[in-house]
Amino acid sequence: MNLDQLLDDYLSHVAVERGYSPHTVAAYRSDLVELIAFAETRGGTEARAIDLPLLRDWLWAATERGLARTSIARRAASARGFTAWLTRRGLLDADPGVRLKAPRAQRTLPRLVTEEAVTDALAGLSARAADGAPAEVRDLAIIELLYASALRVSELVGLDLDDVDRRRRVVRVLGKGSKERMVPYGAPAARAIDRYLDEARAKIVASASERERGAPVPAPTRAVFLGARGGRMGVRSVYRLVAAILAEIPGTGPSGPHAFRHTAATHLLDGGADLRAVQEFLGHASLGTTQIYTHVSSERLKQSYRTAHPRA
Numbered sequence: 001m002n003l004d005q006l007l008d009d010y011l012s013h014v015a016v017e018r019g020y021s022p023h024t025v026a027a028y029r030s031d032l033v034e035l036i037a038f039a040e041t042r043g044g045t046e047a048r049a050i051d052l053p054l055l056r057d058w059l060w061a062a063t064e065r066g067l068a069r070t071s072i073a074r075r076a077a078s079a080r081g082f083t084a085w086l087t088r089r090g091l092l093d094a095d096p097g098v099r100l101k102a103p104r105a106q107r108t109l110p111r112l113v114t115e116e117a118v119t120d121a122l123a124g125l126s127a128r129a130a131d132g133a134p135a136e137v138r139d140l141a142i143i144e145l146l147y148a149s150a151l152r153v154s155e156l157v158g159l160d161l162d163d164v165d166r167r168r169r170v171v172r173v174l175g176k177g178s179k180e181r182m183v184p185y186g187a188p189a190a191r192a193i194d195r196y197l198d199e200a201r202a203k204i205v206a207s208a209s210e211r212e213r214g215a216p217v218p219a220p221t222r223a224v225f226l227g228a229r230g231g232r233m234g235v236r237s238v239y240r241l242v243a244a245i246l247a248e249i250p251g252t253g254p255s256g257p258h259a260f261r262h263t264a265a266t267h268l269l270d271g272g273a274d275l276r277a278v279q280e281f282l283g284h285a286s287l288g289t290t291q292i293y294t295h296v297s298s299e300r301l302k303q304s305y306r307t308a309h310p311r312a
Contacts, residue, residue, distance in 0.1 A: 031078035076102030
């Protein structure tokens with residue numbers, strides 16, 4: 001079996017058996033297609049062509065092209081997963097990926113929004129939603145929930161009506177690796193969500209039906225957050241909404257929905273929340289991933305010290 005066929009089998013394995021997201025599978029495919037093409041330039045078309053010298057040369061070639069450290073690290077991880085699978089299948093005598101080293105990806109501190117800025121942004125959204133415009137009411141509910149529950153944007157747009165327990169103030173989300181968790185939200189988010197579900201959502205559906213009169217009627221959806229056409233709201237729409245809000249707030253760094261996730265996690269730790277509780281809240285598989293927020297809090301403490309202490 002040639003490498004192209006093996007790659008198809010491997011991607012099916014990580015998608016079906018490992019439960020990786022379509023985005024992750026696509027990233028694996030992109031990296032490994034390049035690896036296989038590189039092997040073919042060396043005359044290799046079978047699994048045994050993937051050895052340690054080939055892998056090192058492949059990463060070195062990428063480095064010479066100026067790829068970022070994060071991209072090199074990701075490619076190395078993709079290759080290691082592939083070679084481990086080939087070894088388990090008995091197609092390699094030993095796993096060359098075990099000895100493959102790549103530069104550590106530089107971890108940058110995420111963008112943070114201050115509590116005051118979050119309060120001001122939510123107050124502005126609330127004021128715009130005061131007249132009951134359905135889209136404005138929906139947008140307020142989205143931002144309240146993003147900050148209250150620190151959801152990933154994919155988790156937010158993937159919510160269905162049955163996933164929201166309004167009485168207990170929790171949402172059921174399907175995170176990375178198809179892992180399910182229950183995440184609480186507070187009273188302000190509850191008010192915004194209740195108003196959206198009780199008043200605005202049906203108006204969005206009705207407005208979409210009116211606009212599409214004469215066109216095929218879209219299938220009813222159980223999605224919580226709806227776009228202008230009455231279907232499930234997309235990730236890009238949420239990105240645009242958040243980017244517009246963050247553009248008005250001083251600060252640098254990414255302007256996507258993850259900024260509110262980072263901010264919520266850091267505010268929890270600043271408020272005294274236990275690190276492992278925050279790990280569960282965020283749905284992180286590893287505590288090490290959550291620990292970046294302790295570094296964020298440390299940096300904020302240092303900044304406050306330099307600003308306020310007379311002998312800093």
